[in-house]
Amino acid sequence: MNHQVNCLHCIIPPHMLDSILANGNAAQRKLALDCIGISGGIRGHRQALMSAVAYLTPLTAPGKHRTVYTANNGSSLPGQQMRDEGQPPSSDVAVNEAYDGAGLTYDLYWDVYQRNSLDGNGLHLDSTVHYQQNYDNAFWNGQQMVYGDGDGQLFNRFTIAVDVIGHELTHGVTQYMSNLDYQSQSGALNESFSDVFGTLVKQRKLNQTADQADWLIGEGLLTASVHGVALRSMKAPGTAYDDPVLGKDPQPADMAHYVNTTQDNGGVHINSGIPNRAFYLTAAGIGGYAWEKAGKIWYVAGRDKFKNTTDFQGAADLTTQTAGELFGTDSAEQQAVKNAWITVGITPGAPQTQPQPQPSGCVTAPAAIIRSIFGGS
Amino acid sequence: MRIEFVRSGGFAGISLTARVDSEKLAPDEKAALEKKISDASFFDLPGQIKPTPPGADMFEYSLTISSPPRTHTVIVSETVVPDKLRPLLDHLTDLARTGKYR
Numbered sequence: 001m002n003h004q005v006n007c008l009h010c011i012i013p014p015h016m017l018d019s020i021l022a023n024g025n026a027a028q029r030k031l032a033l034d035c036i037g038i039s040g041g042i043r044g045h046r047q048a049l050m051s052a053v054a055y056l057t058p059l060t061a062p063g064k065h066r067t068v069y070t071a072n073n074g075s076s077l078p079g080q081q082m083r084d085e086g087q088p089p090s091s092d093v094a095v096n097e098a099y100d101g102a103g104l105t106y107d108l109y110w111d112v113y114q115r116n117s118l119d120g121n122g123l124h125l126d127s128t129v130h131y132q133q134n135y136d137n138a139f140w141n142g143q144q145m146v147y148g149d150g151d152g153q154l155f156n157r158f159t160i161a162v163d164v165i166g167h168e169l170t171h172g173v174t175q176y177m178s179n180l181d182y183q184s185q186s187g188a189l190n191e192s193f194s195d196v197f198g199t200l201v202k203q204r205k206l207n208q209t210a211d212q213a214d215w216l217i218g219e220g221l222l223t224a225s226v227h228g229v230a231l232r233s234m235k236a237p238g239t240a241y242d243d244p245v246l247g248k249d250p251q252p253a254d255m256a257h258y259v260n261t262t263q264d265n266g267g268v269h270i271n272s273g274i275p276n277r278a279f280y281l282t283a284a285g286i287g288g289y290a291w292e293k294a295g296k297i298w299y300v301a302g303r304d305k306f307k308n309t310t311d312f313q314g315a316a317d318l319t320t321q322t323a324g325e326l327f328g329t330d331s332a333e334q335q336a337v338k339n340a341w342i343t344v345g346i347t348p349g350a351p352q353t354q355p356q357p358q359p360s361g362c363v364t365a366p367a368a369i370i371r372s373i374f375g376g377s
Numbered sequence: 378m379r380i381e382f383v384r385s386g387g388f389a390g391i392s393l394t395a396r397v398d399s400e401k402l403a404p405d406e407k408a409a410l411e412k413k414i415s416d417a418s419f420f421d422l423p424g425q426i427k428p429t430p431p432g433a434d435m436f437e438y439s440l441t442i443s444s445p446p447r448t449h450t451v452i453v454s455e456t457v458v459p460d461k462l463r464p465l466l467d468h469l470t471d472l473a474r475t476g477k478y479r
Contacts, residue, residue, distance in 0.1 A: 137387040142430035171433040182431045231389050246391055269390025
């Protein structure tokens with residue numbers, strides 16, 4: 001163990017090691033990997049180790065494999081194959097939207113979070129379009145995505161909004177991670193996770209920062225005859241639509257307006273407004289591209305800490321804890337997470353991360369070492 | 378018979394409801410609806426029918442029918458609706474869409 005590496009492991013936080021692995025040159029990445037090899041054993045940098053494993057194993061051939069089928073307006077799944085990975089575009093716009101949206105979603109998870117598909121192991125992404133007739137819905141059936149064409153009066157085709165596609169695929173990611181129970185608060189968290197990463201797919205596609213994004217879910221899905229801009233607003237839950245036929249957006253923006261209901265698996269599409277807004281407030285508080293920090297906090301918390309029974313309080317505690325581990329206790333990022341949850345009516349009670357004892361001789365030149373790693377020439 | 382029908386959930390999370398008293402329907406409508414209830418063997422269906430794995434964003438139907446002395450509720454996800462129940466759910470979905478039975 002040379003002195004510099006020893007110093008690195010006590011200075012470089014895991015998220016920076018991630019960044020080096022993703023962006024550094026070969027020599028820099030080797031240093032980072034050496035560092036993780038040492039610090040992982042000493043300090044249990046699970047996140048950094050996971051990234052290193054993800055970096056080393058499937059990088060040569062990440063498993064993006066999309067297949068789009070049509071149900072030909074029937075109910076049989078998956079239906080007739082229309083486009084497989086690498087094939088040229090179809091003449092059917094819904095097929096191409098499902099294909100492209102699945103690709104953008106795969107890319108968010110792979111490029112930003114080093115996750116190889118829904119299961120982390122290259123699971124093929126199967127989608128079926130033209131499900132039933134005038135079908136006003138899209139769903140994840142536990143194995144694949146399914147999209148309706150809409151009735152044309154109220155709803156357009158469901159592939160029209162890329163965040164809907166990211167939403168459905170993220171149900172698959174959640175199924176393979178925390179597997180949040182699809183009922184009441186854990187179910188609303190499951191829904192919220194899908195809205196969060198669905199909108200991040202859209203924001204990344206449009207290259208939008210948190211303050212530039214519209215934070216709407218399903219923009220473009222409602223026809224021009226409906227009084228509404230989308231199905232949900234993460235920024236202002238309850239304001240997406242108010243229409244004589246559809247009614248008013250029922251989402252609460254805080255715990256004081258939590259809706260107790262037996263319908264919709266205990267209001268999973270209603271109370272998701274509360275954690276949705278907590279994510280928006282976090283991203284707005286941190287600033288910049290929401291997928292980089294806020295998204296990372298949510299993703300790592302969902303992957304490593306959430307259980308199937310995690311409720312809103314648990315989500316507040318665990319995202320706050322994760323922000324501390326990724327960015328430092330009392331960092332601006334952790335404060336943004338805390339403030340966000342407090343604003344929606346939940347006070348995080350995350351255990352404080354204990355300061356790590358540092359080996360002597362390592363604290364004198366962190367800036368120079370970081371500069372050397374990032375190669376500011 | 379009194380029938381309470383709710384289709385909730387779905388990506389949009391927008392509910393459709395219908396409350397129907399079959400005695401107040403026209404005779405042919407009453408007969409058509411009661412035949413579908415009978416064909417579905419509604420009172421013999423399990424109270425909950427859910428898929429495994431559960432998936433997400435599927436429509437969830439909740440149907441309660443009271444025909445004294447019997448009252449029964451069935452909650453079923455759209456992908457696992459029994460074939461014999463489907464015509465009844467489709468019929469009630471159409472009634473709910475008219476907006477006359479809220």
